[in-house]
Amino acid sequence: MNTITALITAYKTGETTPTAVVSAYLDVIAAVDSGINAFLAVYKDEALAAAATATKRYATAAPDEVLPPLLGIPLAIKNNILIEGQLATAASKMLENYTATYDATIIQRLRDAGAIFIGAANLDEFAMGGSTENSAFRATHNPHDLDRVPGGSSGGSAAAVAADMVPAAIGTDTGGSVRQPASFCGLVGFKPTYGAVSRYGLMAMGSSLDQAGPLTNTTADAKLLHDIMSGLDPMDATTIAPDTYPTVETKDTYTFGVPRSFLTEDVDADVLAAFDAHVESLKAAGHTVVDIDLPMFEAGLAAYYIVMPAEVSSNLARYDGIRYGFSASGDDLLDVYKNTRAQGFGAEVKRRILLGTHVLSAGYYDAYYGKAEIVRRKMRAELDQTFKTVDIILTPTAPTPAFKLGEQSDPLAMYRQDIFTVPVNLTGVPAISFPLGTVDRDGKALPIGVQYIAPHAGDERLFDAGVKIYDSSLSPK
Amino acid sequence: MLICHHMNRDEILHLGELSRIALTDQEVSTLETELSAIVSYVSTVTDIAGDDADATPQVGARYNVLRPDVVTNEPDQYTQAMLQEMPKTRGRQLQVKRILKTN
Numbered sequence: 001m002n003t004i005t006a007l008i009t010a011y012k013t014g015e016t017t018p019t020a021v022v023s024a025y026l027d028v029i030a031a032v033d034s035g036i037n038a039f040l041a042v043y044k045d046e047a048l049a050a051a052a053t054a055t056k057r058y059a060t061a062a063p064d065e066v067l068p069p070l071l072g073i074p075l076a077i078k079n080n081i082l083i084e085g086q087l088a089t090a091a092s093k094m095l096e097n098y099t100a101t102y103d104a105t106i107i108q109r110l111r112d113a114g115a116i117f118i119g120a121a122n123l124d125e126f127a128m129g130g131s132t133e134n135s136a137f138r139a140t141h142n143p144h145d146l147d148r149v150p151g152g153s154s155g156g157s158a159a160a161v162a163a164d165m166v167p168a169a170i171g172t173d174t175g176g177s178v179r180q181p182a183s184f185c186g187l188v189g190f191k192p193t194y195g196a197v198s199r200y201g202l203m204a205m206g207s208s209l210d211q212a213g214p215l216t217n218t219t220a221d222a223k224l225l226h227d228i229m230s231g232l233d234p235m236d237a238t239t240i241a242p243d244t245y246p247t248v249e250t251k252d253t254y255t256f257g258v259p260r261s262f263l264t265e266d267v268d269a270d271v272l273a274a275f276d277a278h279v280e281s282l283k284a285a286g287h288t289v290v291d292i293d294l295p296m297f298e299a300g301l302a303a304y305y306i307v308m309p310a311e312v313s314s315n316l317a318r319y320d321g322i323r324y325g326f327s328a329s330g331d332d333l334l335d336v337y338k339n340t341r342a343q344g345f346g347a348e349v350k351r352r353i354l355l356g357t358h359v360l361s362a363g364y365y366d367a368y369y370g371k372a373e374i375v376r377r378k379m380r381a382e383l384d385q386t387f388k389t390v391d392i393i394l395t396p397t398a399p400t401p402a403f404k405l406g407e408q409s410d411p412l413a414m415y416r417q418d419i420f421t422v423p424v425n426l427t428g429v430p431a432i433s434f435p436l437g438t439v440d441r442d443g444k445a446l447p448i449g450v451q452y453i454a455p456h457a458g459d460e461r462l463f464d465a466g467v468k469i470y471d472s473s474l475s476p477k
Numbered sequence: 478m479l480i481c482h483h484m485n486r487d488e489i490l491h492l493g494e495l496s497r498i499a500l501t502d503q504e505v506s507t508l509e510t511e512l513s514a515i516v517s518y519v520s521t522v523t524d525i526a527g528d529d530a531d532a533t534p535q536v537g538a539r540y541n542v543l544r545p546d547v548v549t550n551e552p553d554q555y556t557q558a559m560l561q562e563m564p565k566t567r568g569r570q571l572q573v574k575r576i577l578k579t580n
C-alpha cells in the first residue's frame with residue numbers, strides 16, 4: 001500500500017523519483033490490469049514525460065523551495081471527467097470517440113498541483129450503476145476476488161487503487177458512487193458537501209446531487225486531494241463560499257449517532273457484526289455513541305429514484321447526435337435523434353431516461369417529483385435537528401460486501417444497494433467511507449466499510465475523525 | 478403502502494417517443510415489467526411526503542449567482558477543437574438535417 005504522503009516524502013529525500021514510481025505503476029498496470037479492467041486508457045507516454053519533468057524539478061529544487069503539493073503523484077481519473085485532448089467516453093458508445101476540448105476545473109487544479117494523470121478509469125455508463133457492469137466496453141473486476149464486482153459507478157477508480165496500480169484516484173458520487181466502491185475495495189472514499197467541488201468539466205448526471213471525490217488508502221491522502229480540488233469556481237455557479245454554511249468545529253472526541261431502526265434484516269449479518277464492533281471500539285476510544293431516529297432519512301431511496309432519473313432525463317437530452325458524439329443516420333431529424341439514442345445508450349441509461357421522463361410528464365409531476373422534493377426538504381430538516389445533538393452519523397456504507405458479477409440482474413434489487421448512501425446526496429451533506437476489515441466469502445477476504453456523515457460544510461470534521469480513528473489504526477509503512 | 482402501477486406497452490412506447498429513443502419490441506416488454514416495479518416502489522413517496530399543506534415543493538436552496546458581464550474566452554479559442562467533434566460540418570459550420578419541407 002502506497003500513500004501520497006509517503007511518496008512525497010520519498011521524493012523529497014531522494015529515496016525514489018517520480019520517474020521510478022510512475023514506471024513501476026505502469027509495470028503493475030501492464031502486469032495485472034488485463035484481469036481487472038480498471039482502465040479504459042493508459043496515458044503511458046504523457047505520464048512518463050510528466051514524471052521526467054517532475055523528477056528534474058525535485059533534483060534541481062533549492063533547499064527551501066516550496067514545491068507543488070502533488071508533484072510527481074500519479075492518479076487515475078474516472079472517464080466522465082474531462083482531460084483536454086484525451087478521450088472522455090463516460091464508458092458509453094455515445095462518446096466512444098469524443099475527445100475533451102478542455103480541462104475540468106478539478107483536472108486543472110490537480111495539474112497545477114503537479115499531479116500526473118496515468119489513465120482513464122472505467123465506470124458504469126454515464127456513472128449509472130453500482131457495479132461497473134454497465135460500462136459499454138468491459139466490466140471491471142474486484143482485485144480482492146476477480147469473480148466479484150468492484151462496486152460502482154467509480155469501480156475502475158477503486159479497483160486501480162486496490163490493486164496498487166495507482167496510489168489514489170478520482171471518482172464522482174451522485175448516490176454513493178465513490179463510497180460504495182471504496183467499501184467494496186477496502187479504501188477511503190469521500191463525498192464532499194454539495195457545492196464544495198466544482199463540476200465544470202464533469203459530465204452531469206443528477207445536477208442537484210453530483211460531487212467529485214477522492215478514493216485513497218488513507219484519510220490524510222483524501223484530505224490532501226480534496227483541499228486541492230475544492231473551492232469556489234466562477235465556471236460552476238453551484239460552488240459554495242467558505243461562509244455559506246456555519247462553521248463545523250473539530251473536537252477531541254465526538255458524539256456519534258446510530259440510526260438503529262435503519263439497520264434491518266436487509267443488512268448482511270457479518271456487516272452488522274463488524275459495524276457493532278466498530279461502535280464498541282469508538283466507545284472504548286472515549287467517543288460517545290447514541291441511538292437516533294431518522295425516519296425520513298430511511299425513506300430517502302424512493303425519493304432518490306425519482307429525483308435522480310428526472311435530472312438524468314434532462315441532462316442526457318444533449319446527446320442527440322447533432323453537435324458531438326455518436327450520430328446514427330435517419331430519414332428525418334426525429335429519426336436521427338431516436339436512432340442515435342437507441343444505438344448510443346445502454347439498457348440502464350435508457351431505463352433511467354424513460355423513468356425520468358415519466359415522473360416529469362404532465363399529470364405525474366406533482367405526484368412524483370413534487371412529492372420527492374417535499375421528502376427531500378423534510379430530510380434536510382430532520383438532519384438539522386439530529387446534528388444539534390450528535391456530531392457524526394454512523395451507518396454501514398453498503399448493506400453487503402461485493403457481490404458476484406452477473407448476480408444482481410433485477411434493477412430494483414441493485415438500487416437497494418444505495419440505501420445508506422443516497423440520503424447523503426439528497427441532503428447535500430458530506431460523508432466518508434472507511435474500511436472496516438473484511439468478511440469471509442468463498443475463502444476470499446472481502447472488504448466492507450463504515451460511513452461517517454457530518455453536517456453541511458463538515459468535511460474537515462470527517463477528515464479529523466478519520467485521521468484520529470482510521471489512519472491511526474494503520475501500521476506505519 | 479405499495480400501490481401497483483402497471484405500465485402498459487402503449488405507455489412505454491409513448492415514453493420512448495417523448496425521450497427520443499427508438500425501442501425494440503424486446504426492450505418494450507422488458508421495460509413493462511421493470512418500470513412497473515420501479516414506479517410502484519417510488520410511489521411510496523406520496524405516503525412519506527404526507528398531506529402537509531405548507532409543503533410546497535422547492536428545489537434546493539435559492540440564491541443569485543452573478544458574474545461580471547465580460548467575454549471570457551479568446552475568439553476561435555475552442556472553434557477547431559469543437560468542429561473536430563461535430564458529426565457533420567461544412568466549413569466552420571455544423572451541418573444538420575433540413576426540418577422544413579419544400580413543395
